Amino acid sequence: GAGVSQSPRYKVAKRGQDVALRCDPISGHVSLFWYQQALGQGPEFLTYFQNEAQLDKSGLPSDRFFAERPEGSVSTLKIQRTQQEDSAVYLCASSLRPLYEQYFGPGTRLTVT
Amino acid sequence: QQQVKQSPQSLIVQKGGISIINCAYENTAFDYFPWYQQFPGKGPALLIAIRPDVSEKKEGRFTISFNKSAKQFSLHIMDSQPGDSATYFCAASTAARGSQGNLIFGKGTKLSVKP
Numbered sequence: 001g002a003g004v005s006q007s008p009r010y011k012v013a014k015r016g017q018d019v020a021l022r023c024d025p026i027s028g029h030v031s032l033f034w035y036q037q038a039l040g041q042g043p044e045f046l047t048y049f050q051n052e053a054q055l056d057k058s059g060l061p062s063d064r065f066f067a068e069r070p071e072g073s074v075s076t077l078k079i080q081r082t083q084q085e086d087s088a089v090y091l092c093a094s095s096l097r098p099l100y101e102q103y104f105g106p107g108t109r110l111t112v113t
Numbered sequence: 114q115q116q117v118k119q120s121p122q123s124l125i126v127q128k129g130g131i132s133i134i135n136c137a138y139e140n141t142a143f144d145y146f147p148w149y150q151q152f153p154g155k156g157p158a159l160l161i162a163i164r165p166d167v168s169e170k171k172e173g174r175f176t177i178s179f180n181k182s183a184k185q186f187s188l189h190i191m192d193s194q195p196g197d198s199a200t201y202f203c204a205a206s207t208a209a210r211g212s213q214g215n216l217i218f219g220k221g222t223k224l225s226v227k228p
Contacts, residue, residue, distance in 0.1 A: 031213075031214070033215060035216075042219055042221050043218050045217070048213040048214075050213075056215065059215070091157070095214070099145070099206075099208045099212075102147075102214075104149075104157045104158070105156050106156045107155075107156050
């Protein structure tokens with residue numbers, strides 16, 4: 001079946017612009033995670049959804065970062081007033097249920113100039 | 114404070130050799146330890162995972178060894194092939210009450226398998 005998909009795959013934004021990154025999880029997966037992966041580093045947790053409820057947003061680096069999953073399927077990560085330090089790959093992962101194996105999408109590479 | 118420490122940072126192995134990557138953790142509440150493989154431009158792909166009730170798990174050429182008392186676990190890739198050249202990440206998470214199961218990753222090991 002289809003895996004996790006993310007769009008766009010690449011995004012270039014000028015500093016100060018707002019961006020929206022989309023994640024389509026595997027159909028039927030209850031849990032959805034967002035991670036940020038800096039160049040040459042491992043992914044770092046940003047936020048977690050169980051269905052439409054955002055249960056953990058402790059990893060969001062600032063209040064410029066906002067995520068939503070209004071119908072419990074597709075999720076959007078929004079970054080307002082982008083800064084150069086926001087440049088990274090943003091990964092989405094989903095799992096069938098909480099604490100099950102996580103499957104990752106290909107990521108969105110964000111470059112802020 | 115880095116919760117999962119991974120070594121080495123890079124590794125070069127000859128085709129047919131054994132690749133060994135090590136990880137150490139600090140949080141004794143961790144109870145799920147997956148390994149992910151990542152190719153350039155792709156997302157991490159789950160390779161193999163272990164829970165602390167066993168000391169070893171083998172799937173094909175990939176084996177995880179787990180030492181609970183030392184708080185260490187390692188990935189062994191037997192008969193390494195050029196197609197195994199990728200970056201490998203160890204990770205850990207906890208199923209403790211209130212946890213969401215978010216993964217804590219090591220910094221990664223870039224493996225190159227020479228023909």
